Amino acid sequence: MLRRMLMLSLVGAAALTAAPPVPAQAQQRVLRHDEAAPGRLDPSKVPDYAAAVLTMNIYDSLVEARPGGGVMPGLATSWTISDDGKQYSFTLRPGVKFHHGGTVTAEDVVFTLDRTLTLNAGYARLFKGVSVSGPEPMKVVFTLPEANASFLASLVRMPIVQKSTVMGNIKPGGPYGDKGDYAEAWLAANDAGSGAYRVTEHNPQDGSVLVKFPDYFQGFADKAPDMVRIRYGIEAATIRTLMSRKEFEITSQWIPVEIKRALAGMPGMKLVTEAGISYFIMSMNTRRAPTDDVNIRRAIAKAIDYDTLIGMTAIGPGQPGALPMHGALPSGFLGYDKSLPANARDVPGAKAAVAASKYAGNVPPIELSWVAEVPLEEKFSLLIQQNLAEVGIPATIVKTPWALLTQQVTKPETTPHMTQRFAIGPYPDPDALISQNESRFLGTTLKMDWFADSELDRMIPAARAITDEAKRQTLYIDIQKRLLDQRPSLVAFESVATFAKQDYVTAPNLDAPGKGAAAIGSNWLFRTYSVDRTQ
């Protein structure tokens, strides 16, 4: 009996562990990629990188981010801007097909703006007060409450949904009156776009499967992937294994530096980058002692060892994870000016600034907060703590989960003295990042410095209102000079996002550093990629 039971156990175990492997279907060109969970699909709720990658491939917008900067025609073939800068008229491209049939018309554009404003999530704030009409089936006219030169670029963040498909999938009884749930539930798992890929499977936690939409109006690269499989929230060690087995084509930027380094050393793999659109910023609470004193803030800016800080992000020799910062705009944006002073360590200058402050000789300790979900920030904090100690500013390091930080920053008295975050430009216009210095963002994680400056509140809208690029360039440089002088925050470095990819994959905007588009997700147009496993 005992023997029989043991045998049964062994047979059962063998059945579980010794089944033969099933070969993967490898007829199609497949591109496999990972992103941080969750993968949000609803284009009116896009707030993060994963969702931006999805929408850029599934939907189209009137204009697209142009590699190298600015915008280029998308669903719109041309546009005009009224003299007062308040009216934007677009001519739509004829014959652009939606995945569910039918073509893009003005009605869909009008509907999309209405849905975006009604849901009031994601990038809805960019279109607040904007109205739109469709005087002709292939013409739309946007009317803005005030002149706004960044409006054109912000349209990159308004993916057009098909009205008939969305309306056909609304669930009654939702929070939007006669629009029910405005198809929130349906669009969370399905698409209503016209983009190069359509969604065939979606699980916000597990992954998405996108397949080529053969009728796409812009066409595809010769060896563009037929299918793109995006997985969410995969562990770094697992990705490393998948990459080594060639079961994965390109990683996200979120895997640790050590894994990127290991992958870079493997045959048939390469690191590619995306630069010019993001930065690392440290905000200083201007309403708590001692960072309420501009001299202390200047001392902090001068005390930090930027070379070492940047070195911490490096993947390896010749593979920087960051670039020195000039001013407060990354290099991919209008207004970037290399002649603005770069961040540099100046210990005597920092000590002099401390001595000039009202806290000279008795600087109270500051809280140096780092986001618990970003371990690299702890290393930054340790370095900064040491740097500050050298100039007589005591600092304590506080680990803060992001959820807690969002609550802390709603009040100046609970906001830590120094907070850290990575920021990325959502659309290719300097206003996308510079506007975060306006006092309207006080109390949010976009503006944790509590610096309500009437001068900035005047300068930033003024720069936004002008359409002349040369004049805007000058104004944005002036704004950056003001920020450098008052130091409510410290843009420590320009981030270089690094991805590991197989050699048999070509990703044009990532393979050419500095040639990418300055908008989140815009360098991930899979239709421009090539997958050639015969290489």
Place this chain on the structure above:
Amino acid sequence: MLRYLCRRFAASLLVLVGVSLVIFTIARVIPGDPARIALGPAAEESAVAALRAQLSLDQPFPVQYWRFARGVLTGDLGQSLYSSRAVTTDLAQFLPATLELVFAATLLMVGFGVPLGIVAAHFLDRWPDHVARIVSLLGVAAPSFVWSIIFILAFAYALDLMPVIGRLGDGTVPPPRLTGLYVIDAIAAGDGRAFRDAIWHLALPSLALALSGIGQASRLTRANMAQGYERDYIGLARAYGFTGGEIALKYALRPALIPTLTILGLDFAAKLGSAFLVEAVFAWPGMARYGVNAILAKDLNAIVGTVLVIGVGFVLVNLLIDVIVALLDPRIRARGGMT
């Protein structure tokens, strides 16, 4: 028997109400504004306030709980801010994956752990016992996520034998949904390829999840059987000339199984929640991972829904174990009024 079951069921309901109250409170005490986190830093305060109102967060706590309880009674756990879908829809999608993983792990725990314990007790203080002790200690010593990574490195990275992620290979079409458990659904559909692929993908994560339980089951069974071997009735059985196997399975194992089963039952329910690290390493689209992500995103409805499901699983398994234990031990039956 019916009276006993009713009493246990009533107690279970009370436990569930308590669990719901506790988790409902804790979810609201975790720092962070769920509406702000869901809408992002750029969202306007008016939008954040509207979402708070939609979630009833602007209402007093008792009102919030009453609305939640009313929803639960009608099968509505609210909407997830994390996935933008009904929590019940999410759970229906993610729970089967976790159940399949935990069922397979439990099978391994019973299939390996109990026989290992029997062998160890049977050969007490001899080499099979020592081997079983080492195997058990190894299983218990390292947490499941460490085993997950070791398995991936060994069987996928170095030997290139096993699949790394997911429930099925890219080329395998999932079987028609019946239970959501791919192995069972594949059998029901007569789909041999999906069945083999599902088993193949299940092997490493379930083994990683089971190892600590195998160790526990083995040590418990061994200890209790060893105690049993010292009892008079075992000596009597030997005197009657029963074989070693008969004594082990008929007389020593039965009482020894009671604590083992109780622990395995608790372990099964605990694994519903604690499988998330294994799920994360193997990219297993399960409920545990969903729950952890919900906590990080402070997705209140999803947190409460996930914990409630785990609570229900815990209560049901315990109820089942109580019944099995009562069936195994007539003294418990008698005390519990199960006659």
